[in-house]
Amino acid sequence: MERIFGRPIVTQEEMRARIKELGKQIAADYAGKDFVLVGVLKGAYAFYADLARAIRIPMRVDFLIVTSYGSQSKTSGRVKVVTELTEDIRGKDVLLVEDIVDSGLTARYLIKKLAKQKPKSVKICTLLSKPERRTIDVPLDYVGFKIPNKYVVGYGLDYQQKYRNLPYLAVLDMEGEQE
Ligand code: IMP
Ligand code: MG
Numbered sequence: 001m002e003r004i005f006g007r008p009i010v011t012q013e014e015m016r017a018r019i020k021e022l023g024k025q026i027a028a029d030y031a032g033k034d035f036v037l038v039g040v041l042k043g044a045y046a047f048y049a050d051l052a053r054a055i056r057i058p059m060r061v062d063f064l065i066v067t068s069y070g071s072q073s074k075t076s077g078r079v080k081v082v083t084e085l086t087e088d089i090r091g092k093d094v095l096l097v098e099d100i101v102d103s104g105l106t107a108r109y110l111i112k113k114l115a116k117q118k119p120k121s122v123k124i125c126t127l128l129s130k131p132e133r134r135t136i137d138v139p140l141d142y143v144g145f146k147i148p149n150k151y152v153v154g155y156g157l158d159y160q161q162k163y164r165n166l167p168y169l170a171v172l173d174m175e176g177e178q179e
Helices: 012-030 045-054 105-115
Strands: 035-041 060-068 079-083 093-101 121-129 142-146
Touching (some): 012 093, 012 142, 035 045, 045 093, 060 105, 079 105
Parallel strands (some): 035 093, 121 142
Antiparallel strands (some): 060 079
């Protein structure tokens, strides 16, 4: 890492504790259902791996790889799905796992896309939400942390594809960055 980050906005301990709670809640809500946990890559990879292991009920795992167009630190709202699901989700209860919901455009797009495959239900679990930035009113069923309007990296989240492997969440200091 060529950049030194300051105090984490969410520490590894806070993350672990919150994910344990989310896992218990999700397990209680989905027990006995035909449950598919769908991760949105790349951003959700770290959260997904920890969350899936905290949900102690049978599940299928699947992934969508998504890229967004436009500048690196702002969402253009144009989402490109690079790979499709491998599981047939018809009649199943799907929980979409996102890294962060910012404007809400990506989440709405993915919900609509999955709904076309006729699942029994589709809900969203996002590690982070930036409510101040929301332009689309998308219902978030499970939220790890609400954060202020700051650009964050680490624990799966990137800035120009870097810092995803930082083990905690940190605010990126944009000074000197070319957006
Ligand atoms: P939305 O479509 O505006 O809700 O944006 C969702 C996507 O924007 C996320 O999946 C991230 O890839 C990206 N994003 C938004 N805010 C941040 C941030 O603070 N750090 C890293 N990526 C972000
Ligand atoms: Mg990103």
